[in-house]
Structures are given as C-alpha cells and as structure tokens.
Amino acid sequence: MLSASDCAAPSFSPSAVDYNAVIPFKHRLLEKAWTNFVRAGSAELRVAFEQFCHEQAHWLEDYALFRALKIRHNGAYYLEWPTELVQRVPKALAQARRDLANQVDQVCFAQFLLFRQGARLEKHARAKGVRLIGDLPFFVSPDSSDVWANPELFLLDDQRKPRFVAGVPPDYFSAQGQLWGNPVYNWETLRQTGYRWCIDRLRALLAHVDVIRLDHFRAFAAAWHVPAGAPTAQSGQWVPGPGADFFNAVKKELGGLPFIAEDLGLITADVNALRDQFQVPGTRVLQFAFDGNSDNPYLPHNYPSNAVVYTGTHDNPTSRGWYEELPPYQRQNLWRYLNSPQSDSREVAWHLMRLAWSSPAALAIAPLQDLLNLGAEARMNVPGRAEGNWSWRCTEELLSTADFHWLRDLTRSSNRLHMLPNPAIEMAEAAL
Numbered sequence: 001m002l003s004a005s006d007c008a009a010p011s012f013s014p015s016a017v018d019y020n021a022v023i024p025f026k027h028r029l030l031e032k033a034w035t036n037f038v039r040a041g042s043a044e045l046r047v048a049f050e051q052f053c054h055e056q057a058h059w060l061e062d063y064a065l066f067r068a069l070k071i072r073h074n075g076a077y078y079l080e081w082p083t084e085l086v087q088r089v090p091k092a093l094a095q096a097r098r099d100l101a102n103q104v105d106q107v108c109f110a111q112f113l114l115f116r117q118g119a120r121l122e123k124h125a126r127a128k129g130v131r132l133i134g135d136l137p138f139f140v141s142p143d144s145s146d147v148w149a150n151p152e153l154f155l156l157d158d159q160r161k162p163r164f165v166a167g168v169p170p171d172y173f174s175a176q177g178q179l180w181g182n183p184v185y186n187w188e189t190l191r192q193t194g195y196r197w198c199i200d201r202l203r204a205l206l207a208h209v210d211v212i213r214l215d216h217f218r219a220f221a222a223a224w225h226v227p228a229g230a231p232t233a234q235s236g237q238w239v240p241g242p243g244a245d246f247f248n249a250v251k252k253e254l255g256g257l258p259f260i261a262e263d264l265g266l267i268t269a270d271v272n273a274l275r276d277q278f279q280v281p282g283t284r285v286l287q288f289a290f291d292g293n294s295d296n297p298y299l300p301h302n303y304p305s306n307a308v309v310y311t312g313t314h315d316n317p318t319s320r321g322w323y324e325e326l327p328p329y330q331r332q333n334l335w336r337y338l339n340s341p342q343s344d345s346r347e348v349a350w351h352l353m354r355l356a357w358s359s360p361a362a363l364a365i366a367p368l369q370d371l372l373n374l375g376a377e378a379r380m381n382v383p384g385r386a387e388g389n390w391s392w393r394c395t396e397e398l399l400s401t402a403d404f405h406w407l408r409d410l411t412r413s414s415n416r417l418h419m420l421p422n423p424a425i426e427m428a429e430a431a432l
Contacts, residue, residue, distance in 0.1 A: 016391045033113065034106045052112045058200065059145075060108055066145035068103035069096060077143045079160060086160055088148070118208045133260065134209030136202070138216035138223075139166050139182035147183055153190055153197055154183040164225040167233035171266060177224070177233025178384070184225050187242050195242070195249045202250065210258065214280075217261035218271045220246060247278045260308050260363075284309040284361060286352050287322050290333040299337070300359035309361035311352040311370050314380045318369040319349040321376030349373050350406075357414035364416065368394060371403055 037045065053060060066078070073081055084092035097104060125132055140146040142162060147154055155163045162183040170177040190198060205212055214220075219241050226236035251257055261275045263282045275282055284307050289298035296302065303309065311319050323331070323345045335342040338351055349370040356364040369378040369392070381389045411417050 017393050019391070030110050030113075031106070034109050037109060048116075049109065049112050052115065053108050056111070056115075059204070060111060062149035063145040064104045064107035064111070065093070065097060065100070066148055067107045068100040071103060072100065078148050079143075086148075088151075115208075122208055131211065132209040133211045133213055134205045135213045135215060136205055138214070138219045139180065139184070142181060142183050150197060153186055155186050156183065162228045165228055166219075167224050167226045167236055168266065169224050169236060169238075170234055177226075177236065179226060179230070179233045184223060184239070187240075191242065191245060195246055198246070199250060199253050202254065206254070206258065211260060212258060213260045213262055215262045217263045217275065217280075218265065218267055221268070221271045221274050243274060244277060247274075251278070279306060281306045281308050281362060283307070283313075284359075285313060285316065286310070286356055287312045287316050287319065290326075290330045290337065292329065292333050300355060300361075303360045305360050305362055307361040308363040308365060309356045309359050310364075311349065311356055311366045314367070315383050317376060317379050318367065318374050319352050320345050320370075320373060321379060323348040324376065345375070346373070353407075354410060354414075357410050357416060364414075371407060372398055372400070374398075 037049075041049075069081065069085065070076070070078070079086055082092070085096065122132060142165075147156075147160075151160050157163050164184050165180065166182040166184055167179045168174075168177055202212065216223075221243060222238040222240050224233065224236045225239045226233050230236070247257060257278055257280060259280050261280045261282050263271060263275055264285065272282075282304075284298050284300075284303055286298060286300075286309065289296055289300075300309070312322060316322060317325070323334075326334075331342065334348075334351075338355065340351070343351075349366075350373065353364075353366045353370060356366060367380070369380070372378075372394075378392050380392055408417075
C-alpha cells in the first residue's frame with residue numbers, strides 16, 4: 001500500500017529513539033495508508049477490515065470516537081470537552097459519530113493494521129519456538145476511552161472527576177509516597193458484572209501474547225487510595241481489592257491463569273497468600289539481593305521453583321551500570337555469594353545471568369542490555385522521571401553472534417534448553 005518514497009523517513013541517532021521524529025512520521029504513514037485504502041483498497045482487505053470492526057466493536061467504537069474527539073479538541077483532557085460529550089448524551093454522541101465518521105474510520109483502520117502486524121509477529125515467534133510475555137498495567141489513564149466510556153466502573157463524582165486516585169504510601173524511597181493520579185476502580189460494580197470489562201481486557205492482550213505480567217499485582221489484594229486533590233500520597237489508605245473472587249472469575253472464563261505476578265515493592269502477607277493460592281509465579285530481581293541478609297527473598301537459594309528471576313527489569317539500571325554505582329559492601333556481598341574473586345564491572349552482567357540461569361526459578365530472564373554487557377547509557381527507564389525514558393534502541397551493529405552462542409551454551413549448561421517450548425510437539429499434542 002506504500003512505496004518507500006511515500007514518506008521521508010526520519011533520521012535516528014545510533015543509540016536513541018527520537019520520538020519527536022518517529023510519531024509524526026508514523027502518523028503520515030497511517031494517513032497515506034488510509035488514503036490508499038479508501039481509493040483503491042482490495043476487496044479482500046475491505047472484507048477483513050469490516051470483519052475486524054465487527055469483532056472488536058465492543059471496545060473499538062468508543063475508542064475510535066474518543067481518539068477522533070481528542071483530535072477535534074486539540075488533545076484537551078476529555079473533561080474539558082462540552083458537557084454533553086463528557087456525560088455521553090446519546091444525541092451528542094450520535095452527532096459526533098456523523099460529523100467525525102472519516103476520522104473514526106481512520107482510527108479503526110490504524111488498529112486493524114496494528115492487530116494484523118501483531119498477529120504476524122506472534123505467528124513468526126511461534127514458528128521459531130519463541131513465546132511472548134505481555135504487560136498489563138493495573139490502572140488506566142484518567143484521560144482515556146476506558147474511563148470516558150465506562151464511568152460506572154471507577155470511583156468518580158457527578159462531574160466524572162476521580163474521587164480518589166492511585167499511589168503508594170510513604171516508604172524508604174519517598175517520604176511523601178508516590179501520587180500516580182490514576183482513577184481507582186469501583187470493584188463492587190465490576191463484581192456485579194462478573195468482571196466483564198477486566199476479563200475482556202485480559203482476553204484482548206492474550207490474543208497477542210502467551211503470558212501476561214500483571215503489573216502492581218499487590219493491588220489485587222489492596223491498593224493505596226488517595227483523596228483527589230491531596231498534595232501528597234500521605235493521606236491515602238489501603239482499600240481491599242477484588243482478591244480471590246476476581247481470579248476465580250478469570251479462571252472460569254479463560255480456563256487458566258497465564259500470568260506472572262509483578263510482586264515487587266511493599267508486599268504484605270495477604271499479597272503473598274493471594275499469589276500462592278492461585279499458583280501465580282512471583283518475581284525475583286537479582287539486583288535487590290545483596291544487602292547482606294541471608295533471608296533476602298531475592299537471593300537464589302530462597303527462591304521457590306514457581307518464580308521468574310530477572311537480573312534486572314526495565315525499571316532497573318543495566319547490571320553493569322548497577323554494579324558501578326553499588327556501595328563497596330554490597331559488591332563484597334555479591335562476590336562472596338558468587339564464591340568468586342572480586343572482579344570489575346566488565347563481567348558482572350554475565351555473572352548475574354549465570355546466577356539467574358542456575359537458580360531454582362522456573363523462568364530466567366535478562367534484558368538484552370545485560371547480554372550485550374552495556375552500561376548506564378543503555379538504561380531503559382528511571383521510575384518517577386517523566387522525561388528521557390524508553391529511548392534506548394538496539395542497532396544491528398550491537399548484535400554479536402558470539403553473545404548468542406554464549407547464551408545458548410549457558411542455557412544448555414544450566415539444563416534449561418530442554419525446558420524451551422517445542423512448537424512441533426505442541427501441535428502434535430493438540431491434534432491428539
């Protein structure tokens with residue numbers, strides 16, 4: 001549908017994504033693709049698009065209208081729109097759909113292309129024996145089609161403003177806690193619907209991935225609710241989440257619980273009990289392990305088998321960068337635990353990978369940056385920092401065949417190679 005000359009490609013620095021260039025470039029591509037589709041789209045593609053819109057109508061219609069209205073109102077927070085649109089007066093919504101029909105269809109078309117590309121990616125991954133883990137945030141944005149289209153599912157006032165917002169209480173890292181600003185759920189209303197919106201959300205993601213990492217898992221047990229307008233998170237309180245009732249409903253609908261619990265941070269006994277009741281694997285991070293306490297839950301000898309171990313996550317420094325900032329006593333703890341003479345930062349990432357791969361955890365994961373032994377310049381994200389995140393990019397020049405040979409040897413020597421999924425075996429078993 002597009003030729004290489006249709007849109008000029010942005011230039012990139014070798015190590016960072018320039019979002020200010022990428023986003024407008026992709027918007028131009030999508031506009032060009034839509035124009036070509038309207039003018040000369042094949043009958044086959046039109047049928048596929050119509051089928052997609054029909055199958056996804058339960059969320060797509062509201063989402064597409066929301067995006068079109070955002071554009072019409074210059075990106076303004078939806079609570080700043082005309083009252084009849086904020087309150088979703090049926091006559092006003094019908095008029096908006098007529099006025100913005102082309103823009104709504106264009107948003108739907110962009111989602112159609114995204115879903116097709118996602119399906120091709122998953123098919124290619126499966127053919128290579130690769131399984132995909134998706135990530136599901138617990139909360140949603142206050143300025144989202146989720147809240148606009150489903151206000152009854154959130155604790156909002158008569159003007160659709162949040163009565164409470166999400167956050168976390170004061171702790172060692174933040175004396176005032178963290179104020180995230182997300183609206184919180186009305187769990188009683190969700191329970192009365194059989195958690196339909198939540199289950200649809202899970203099912204939509206599982207159409208593209210094999211396993212979901214449930215972010216902020218602890219909120220299923222209890223979440224920190226802060227009164228709207230509070231200057232800090234200090235005035236919040238723990239409010240029970242849906243607990244076991246939610247996971248029983250999900251298991252009944254989906255037939256299983258293909259989840260990983262992100263159970264990091266302030267974790268209490270009720271969170272652990274909920275995770276273990278449904279046998280959801282928890283998360284262990286090696287960078288948290290070397291405080292000198294032998295009962296530290298992030299030390300490999302304390303892992304249950306039903307766990308996922310990371311050298312570090314997207315929220316951590318690269319392991320090389322982490323070590324370079326580590327206090328001397330923690331460096332000593334690390335080398336003592338490894339039973340190895342103290343070395344320098346050039347080998348730390350590989351040592352942590354060996355430690356993770358040899359641990360009892362069912363699944364071991366390392367960021368690509370650790371395999372490539374990159375430093376602080378390759379960090380992905382700094383929690384609490386609004387700018388400059390998610391810009392690291394891996395170029396072809398960084399990929400070394402030797403690194404992947406080393407990874408395969410490590411996987412084999414750790415007796416993890418046989419644990420990798422075999423698509424041919426799975427297909428044969430499914431046919432029985």
